[in-house]
Amino acid sequence: MSEGPEAEDLFDSILMADERFRGDGYREGFERGANRGLQEGRRHGALHGAKLSAEVSFYSGFGHTWKCLLQNGTDPRSRKRVRALESLLSLLEQSPLDNPQSEKLKEDMDKIRARFRQVCSMLNVSADFKDFMKSSEGTSF
Incomplete structure (x- = not known):
């Protein structure tokens, strides 16, 4: 067997195959993970957004x-x-509830919940939002 440039290239390609496959696998795994993370993030955001929306709508109707x-x-x-x-x-009305990226959202929701509890205390009604949601689960329109 000759020891020319072809033999060195073949030898280098065999030695570098592990590194190349590892790099390819990493890139493929990273892309799949990023896509899955985006999908899960969207689902998580939609779920929590819906819960927050139901809570705010309840406070408004209440x-x-x-x-x-x-x-x-x-x-x-x-x-x-x-x-x-x-x-x-x-x-x-004053809270930036239409902007989920707002830094004030959590602070405003804490204020709204505190005011809701205060109002419930004044009205002598339960202040647990979950109690109200449980009673309406059986309701159908």
Whole structure:
């Protein structure tokens, strides 16, 4: 067998095959992992976005309903409750809920939840959002 450039190229290609296959495998695995990560991220975001949307919609409906029920009351307690409900509704309107990238979103949701608990305490109703969701699961339209 001759020891010319062809033999060296063949020898180099055999030695470098492991490195080449490892590099190819890494790139292929990285691409698949990145695609799968994007898909899982989208699913995760959609799920949590839907939960947050249901929670905010509930607070809004809760606030508007109780405000309608109490707004004609003339006693000081009713007026105080209406002001608290208006404050909750104002927080909901001012929050950047349409921008999931907002840095204020978590802070605003914490404020909204705290105000909701305060209003529930004033109205003497359960403040656990999950309790309200459980009672509506059996409802169909």
